Amino acid sequence: MTIAKAGGNRVAGDHMGMLATVMNAIGMHEALERRGVSSRVFSAVPMPTICETFSQQRAERALKRSKVVLFAGGTGNPFFTTDSGAALRAAEMGCEALFKGTNVDGIYSADPRKDPNAVRFERMTHADVLSRGLQVMDTAAVALARDNGIPLVVFSIQEPNAFVDILRGQGRATIVADD
Known part of the structure; x- marks a missing residue:
């Protein structure tokens, strides 16, 4: 059940969801690194001690260095789903x-x-x-x-x-x- 459905604040619930995607991306990063696959985590929500803040230019540089790029934090704004965040990053990165x-x-x-x-x-x-x-x-x-x-x-x-x-x-x- 989401916080909003339980009568809580939608914005707080969305922020929690964004943080969950960062945790998932860090877990995926660790799994890839253990298998010898170099990766970088970029978050729409700034948290510089944990991962990089998203920048199209930095993400493109990582890709050019053959790194797997993991996007987290959705759009960084409440009221947008993780699907919207994925579509936004796909558009920004010129994904096929x-x-x-x-x-x-x-x-x-x-x-x-x-x-x-x-x-x-x-x-x-x-x-x-x-x-x-x-x-x-x-x-x-x-x-x-x-x-x-x-x-x-x-x-x-x-x-x-x-x-x-x-x-x-x-x-x-x-x-x-x-x-």
Whole structure:
């Protein structure tokens, strides 16, 4: 349950969510480093003793030095989801696609865990996602991706090796693109 749903302050709840993404990014950074993969954590929320404050230029320099770049802290502002933060960073960094790991293996007409008649989509446009009101990402994130020509790849994070399989062209996902 979120703080806001329990009658608390939405801004405080969003700040807690941003901090949680920083903790997750630090955990991912440590896991990558243990495997010999050099990485950097950039946060939209300044916390210089823990990680770097996001700067497009510094993030690009890290990428050019073959480092994995981990973005945390969402947009740094309340009332924006982590999806919006991901779409914003993808646009700023000129990413070729935005991958969304979720609990199901793509986008469906309804929640397949609740509706046995839900239909899975292999491919659709950003406009389709928005006009159908599909809840895969918030509308701001989908619109930002659309406006910047960024395809979305929605896959199940629950499936072992799903991300790697998709990168190899073998995985199961829904592609959202306007080509």
